[in-house]
Amino acid sequence: MSGSGLREAASGSPLAALFRRELRVGRRIGGGAALGVMFFLILVTLVPFGVGPDLNTLSRIGPAILWIAALLATLLGLDRLFAGDRDDGSLDLLLMSRTPAELTVLAKCVAHWLLTGLPLVAASPLFGLMLGMDGRALLQATASLAAGTPALTMLGAIGAALTVGLRKGGLLMAVLILPLCVPVLIFGVSAATAGLGNPVPFLTPFLVECALSLAAVAGAPFAAAAALRAMND
């Protein structure tokens, strides 16, 4: 009785309901995860056409390519994070609800990362292989992406909230947010290339990367929620 009551409360809680709705909508619209991974794949395969098929060069710049591709693929899907809810009137009701807007933002970001960020991380060893990266580089690149992509999603949410009322907000959002992603990129690539022609130990940039993600998860919801309240009129 208490068990089922507890389950009822958990499944009926506003945040759980929002989380489930985001996952459902994300899965049903436009292929969701598959599309982001396709974009990631295309970016990665374009690079050898640009820099030439020299495997030594490719394996040296491979981690940086993976990171830049992941950054762009993450931002690509993020501009619709709040715009869809604004277009159909849901955003008004979400802001009026008892759940604080900060938690609403966080729930949407977690669902978005699970649908887009996590598949990128999962696909990155395979795509790294295509760039001629060796085992250690693959492992480090995947670990640094797993630690760093949450920060990208959270930073992107601020941009998505700031541009929520604009018809063509995607480009402006990228211009606003890409500079903020520079530290994440620097430490991410640094961790991915550690010990491979890069004298720093792996752990130092990796821990900084984790710290950046944690700080973004803690701080970005407040900034994004404030932006949503200000821009939703």
Added chain:
Amino acid sequence: MQERLPAPLPSSDQPSRGSRPAEAVPLLAAEELSVERAGRLVLSRLSFTLRPGEVLLVTGRNGAGKSTLIRTLAGLLQPTAGGIRFGLADAETRGVETVHYLGYEDALKPSLTVAENLDFWASMLGGAAERGLPVPEALAAFGIARLVDLRAGYLSAGQKRRVALARLLTVPRPVWLLDEPLIALDSEAQGVLTALMAKHAAQGGAILVASHQPLALPHARIDLAERHAPAPLPEEA
């Protein structure tokens, strides 16, 4: 103007109102409310109260500020001056949590079914404890129970409107703020909605409706266009 009954509501046809003290706490009160949009004063010094059982119709030509008023009352726009009081707000409950807001959008995700949409809003707005009618019954009230498993993207405008209105029944909230609720509804659905509004008022709820169409139930009325022509902002010192 064709109004069934003049404001304020006569107590003779609503016996439940007789037992209530004449000065019941207003569920919603606007005090000298002024709202500015894009540097233009849309509402200036508007005051009214909405007590349990009252229905207030807001009329006015396009651009008179009906939607602005409703969005301000729903907490989505900040008033430039004046205040809004919610009778049932306390330390635990923000005022807008006692309010249902129906805007001109229906807040439905096209990729989710009708049931998924309504279940979500029932959980999001009501939580686990505060539940009104179960979703199938709320849909049945608007005659669209058969649409329950259809994706909202396939619905007609009128059907979407009915689903959005069914949302009001899935979570009990004392104050309804309805922006053009009759739009896209056929005459049958308009009758259903009018009856449900009368029932909500009779149960002690309060409703503020912005509409261009006459309302077939006892109501008070504010005409925003008659109240004031939009004035330019006073010069800032």
